[in-house]
Amino acid sequence: MGTLLTHATLATMEDGYGLRPDAALAMEMGKIVWIGATDAIPAAYAGYDSLHCEGRLVTPGLIDCHSHVVFAGDRAQEFEARLNGARYEDIARAGGGILSTVRATRAASEADLLAQSLPRVDMMAASGTTTVEIKSGYGLDIASEITMLRAARRIPGLRRMNVVTTHLAAHAIPPEYQGRADDYVDQVAIPSLHAAHSDGLIDAVDAFCETIAFTPAQVDRLFTAARHLDLPVKLHAEQLTNSEGAALAARHGALSADHLEHLSETGIAAMARSQTIAVILPGAYYTLRDTIPPPIARLRDAGIKMAIATDCNPGSSPMTSLPLAMNMACTLFRITPLEALLGTTIHAASALGLTDRGTLTIGKRSDICIWDANHPAELSYRIGATPLRHRIIGGVFDT
């Protein structure tokens, strides 16, 4: 026996919004098994549990394809200190910035990390997220990176949320390796990658390619190791400066290149060739008061698919809501509401290498959101309000 949604306005996200008014959808055993008109429901589904959607918008469950939601501590007081006039150097000297999160994360047990991260996962769920990618990258030593990944992998056992995990030991250079980034890659990033992989803890490998982080040559070394393990790669690329990271990622067949504010024409051409997804992260742009947006029109013209994510992290994007990220992508970057919803459904699935979700299609997972809305543009139009009525994962409604 399954469940039937009737009198819905489906946005299937096949071929644009793929709007189907007065539609019905049947699900069974965690998958969508039938879609059609409400007045043409086959007799086979007559006995299914049925929900009358009263014309409400029904979309695929939202997919957050770039997050750092597992971490310990917060940076609220640093946020406050900066607004009270503290200079960046003062904060750094006082142990602030990313290293304060690294310190708190290293000090946390797996149980602590989970306890601190679950409220954020709950807020993501309340905004319609059904699948979230979670990166390591605040441990920066082998054991702590593994602890972060184990904590992330335990979430689906504790919360109704699908989780995909990404190894990101090459996120920052910890104090004990200052000035020795190559040693860090050889002694921590690559060994922790092997350890995490052999424990079955990761789905992909990411790095931060930037003047303040890792060079293209270092990233190339890490990505080569990843490919020997048959792991897909993705990259934090061209956020603050252009180091042709996107082109490097594309050469490795990357699933995605993320941020991209300073993406070059070379990078665009390389991404187009490799069908690498552009992951757009307006929360960090907003928080950092950046003024150079990613080249959206050029990405669009080049036929590069765009995904939108929260980048949920304690420093540059303490945000959990995908609809808010969609609104910011529209308002700050002039992405259209259609691109924004494609970017949190089917293109976000592609950015994670997942082909079993992201559209309302027979055979796909029954991860679904029902909204107190009539048209999909409403999800981007509101600033951070989330008119979520029901959230369904694998055919099961949240209570």
Add this chain to the structure above:
Amino acid sequence: MGTLLTHATLATMEDGYGLRPDAALAMEMGKIVWIGATDAIPAAYAGYDSLHCEGRLVTPGLIDCHSHVVFAGDRAQEFEARLNGARYEDIARAGGGILSTVRATRAASEADLLAQSLPRVDMMAASGTTTVEIKSGYGLDIASEITMLRAARRIPGLRRMNVVTTHLAAHAIPPEYQGRADDYVDQVAIPSLHAAHSDGLIDAVDAFCETIAFTPAQVDRLFTAARHLDLPVKLHAEQLTNSEGAALAARHGALSADHLEHLSETGIAAMARSQTIAVILPGAYYTLRDTIPPPIARLRDAGIKMAIATDCNPGSSPMTSLPLAMNMACTLFRITPLEALLGTTIHAASALGLTDRGTLTIGKRSDICIWDANHPAELSYRIGATPLRHRIIGGVFDT
């Protein structure tokens, strides 16, 4: 019998945050009756219903002192059309913009208006708002303005939310008065003010002083009528251009001048003298992609108190969350987290002329929020996440 909160981190908002760790608060008959240390609770309160706050942050209920939350229709498809390249003139020619909201609001019954507005009020409540100011201004004829105000006044009977209403017939010039703004003021704005006042429907009078709306002379005429009725005034001033509206409002002893992106030194001096509150509305600045922020440092230096509000409206600020407005005020305008919380508690109360709420003080209303947070800076630090644990109005918990 009353209720007791124990083991709380109180932010009383008296003299800054007024933080009191390990504190307790007793409430009775809708008021705060005692505040002190958890280990010094008088025996008189021993039998009260008691909630152990486990160190959580407890603040006054949030006050949204500028909203247009009652309206019909939405503008999501206009938002989408604009992002798809439609020019402003095309949208206006197709009947879009504020006049589409006027058309939908005029066509709605009081019951329709309420039904469409209550979900937004619910979202405000879910973000911690306990008092909201609601303006008319989408009717623009006498009967429709009255209907909007009646709908707003019915909300507290249907939802646990305190409502203050403001007459804003001088919001825009309707099509039938194009080119005849003076006639509109004489034939609609002032007569609807008298009608609303004699029906007991308004607490204050507002207007939009701007090149595209009403001149200072027209506003002065309306404000003079308001003062004859002993009604306080406030003004949408200096949002798009400087017309010295703030100084005009100050001369009328206005409660607040709102927006203020183009506020002049003359306006600052006048507001300082009259103790007019500056209401800062980052949602509209963000949505309109404005680049000139209000002169926050000058306001601060002049000792002008600042409030922060959502400006919830279907065109320039479809936002319901005060914590999101606080985050935007910090990020976009460099307001501090302390100023942001003062601006949604005690200073927002002042902007509404209310002295019975806005701090945790003996004798004040027991409108209170309990947050899953440890420090008040967290409320501004997160981008639109609302860690609201409990909301209390007049001593009664939301269920």
